[in-house]
Amino acid sequence: MWLFIALATAVGAAGCLGAVAVRARRLYRAAVEERGWLLERERESAARTAVGAERARIAAELHDVVSHNVSLMVVQAGAAREVLDTMPEEAAAAMSAVETAGRNTMTESRHLFGLLAPA
DSSP states (O other), rough: OOOHHHHHHHHHHHHHHHHHHHHHHHHHHHHHHHHHHHHHHHHHHOOOOOOOOHHHHHHHHHHHHHHHHHHHHHHHOOOHHHHTOOOOHHHHHHHHHHHHHHHHHHHHHHHHHHHOOOO
């Protein structure tokens, strides 16, 4: 009789331990899956932030390039207008500088816009 009770107790204990182990394994697997999901979300968020920061940097650089070159063009065009009647060669040189600055601005703008365009 004692043997039967001991055997029944051992089987019951093994069953309970097995159930606890299965439950613990399920909880562990669920926790690992959730952590993976959270890490993926965090990685995507960091990537979006980095892309936004790079776009802002490129936009600031584009603003600097355009504003500098347009200012140069305005000054050169004004100088050409002032000396057009008295010094036509200098006026032509100033207008050539305006043309060169305009071409450079267009080239740099195309390059920077290409960096801003979505892949």
